[in-house]
Amino acid sequence: MYSLFRLVDLLLLSYSWVLIIGAVISWLMMFDIINRYNPFVNQFMFVLRAITEPLLRPIRRIVRPINGFDFSPIILLLAVFLVRNLMYEYWLPAIL
DSSP states (O other), X not given: OHHHHHXXXXXXXXXXXXXXXXXXXXXXXXXXSSOTTOHHHHHHHHHHHHHHHHHHHHHHHHSOOBTTBOOHHXXXXXXXXXXXXXXXXXXXXXXX
């Protein structure tokens, strides 16, 4: 059971890093620091969007961008951290 806990925790941690990397790369593309017409960058962003968009889309329906700034990755990142903290608080003591 502990190995399942560690696997879920690792997946949530990896997803939070994917969210952070996706946000940073989108900012770099927006400010033309990274060439958005590069095939590697386009493919990398396609993969990141495919991973993150299914969970970001419902949040974007509720929280609209304010002055062009999208808060949905921040909200999803906070939700992932909340789930991880709840796992450590309730699930870990139950399996130890």
